[in-house]
Amino acid sequence: MSALIEVDDLVMRYPTPPSMGGRLALNGVSVSVQPGEFAVILGANGSGKSTLLRCIAAMLRPSAGSVRVDGQEMTRLRGRALAKARLALGMIFQHAHLVRRRSVLANVCCGTLGRHRTLATALGGLPRQELSHAQSCLDQVGLRSFAPQRAGTLSGGQAQRVSIARALAQRPRALLADEPVASLDPEAAEEIMRLLRRVSHEEGLGVLCVLHQPELARRYADRILGLRLGKLVFDERPGGVAAGTVGALYEGLAA
Ligand SMILES: Nc1ncnc2c1ncn2[C@@H]1O[C@H](COP(=O)(O)OP(=O)(O)O)[C@@H](O)[C@H]1O
Ligand SMILES: [Mg+2]
Known part of the structure; x- marks a missing residue:
């Protein structure tokens, strides 16, 4: 089965701050999401989660690497062709x-x-x-x-x-959700998670969802991806992710 979203060796360097040669937000990230799969991204603030989603949706042009959505190379598309390809991706945000x-x-x-x-x-x-x-x-x-x-x-x-x-x-063929439950009470958050899992499993959509709640990720996701400092540090089924592995995503990052 070919992947719905296929990100290969993605690098994103923001031009600011120029004095430091830019800010490396993604450093060689590869991710794929299949139709009907519910994948969750965990990672501390600033680890590159939103940058990854924005690159997939072609709201940002990556510095290097490729993003294929439904077989189309998004980084090469412009104008109308890009607008059409973007329709394959539904976006959901915190608000x-x-x-x-x-x-x-x-x-x-x-x-x-x-x-x-x-x-x-x-x-x-x-x-x-x-x-x-x-x-x-x-x-x-x-x-x-x-x-x-x-x-x-x-x-x-x-x-x-x-x-x-x-x-x-x-x-859409896939949904990209950036912290969709961050502003909700626990019961409403569960409802949104159930809904995202249902549209993924029953409608066959690929869902890539950023969360700050490892426990929700464990209960709902088919796969959990861990981002730390712009690198993917794990990509596993929930049962395969040890608690210490998740904890390490958030440790030692105080600015
Ligand atoms: N427009 C921007 N210009 C410069 N740096 C940015 C910009 N957006 C994000 N960054 C930086 O890129 C890194 C990743 O940010 P982001 O993807 O928003 O992280 P997350 O969503 O995981 O909190 C951070 O260091 C952030 O400061
Ligand atoms: Mg973010």
Whole structure:
């Protein structure tokens, strides 16, 4: 089976601070994610987790190495071809970033705009089948009855579920989630983890998720990747990761 996301020997050096020759945020990282696989990245603040996700989504151009998504080399694409390839990746962040004054359904529909921008602008709306697709994405996150409600009225956990529905509305092949439960209470965090695992296993999406809770990673992930100082220090099934190995990710890093 070919990988959905294939990162090979990725190096990312930010140009700042120039006096020190830039900052090496990723130093030869290789990762692959299969369809239907739920992979979690652990690592201390500053270990390069967000940089890795941003390079995969081609929001950042890496200094060296390759990123293939669904077989396409992202680092070589430009313009429209890049915009199209990016649709394969749904993004989820710590905060849901919903438009608070718009309805829940309108927010989910934003996920389909990448595919329908011209039509949507021309007609002032979305094709009917896209509306029902957005509704079914809301169903998947258990919030169908919230469709007409203003997004600003939702709890943090509900808002994050809507942001997952918005990502699903884009019809992605993979989800990249950067600390999706960092602002949630424990129960809402569990709900989001269950949801991400379900879309991964049942819908066949590859999911790459950054977490700060090793214990959630152990219970939900198919694989755990450990990043330390820009290097991948382990990549194993949860059962194979010793507690000391996880602890070592966070030790001795005080600035
Ligand atoms: N835009 C940037 N310019 C310069 N350095 C950056 C930039 N973004 C991140 N960094 C640096 O790269 C390293 C990795 O950052 P990041 O990927 O955000 O880590 P994490 O998400 O694991 O906390 C850190 O040393 C951080 O200071
Ligand atoms: Mg980060």
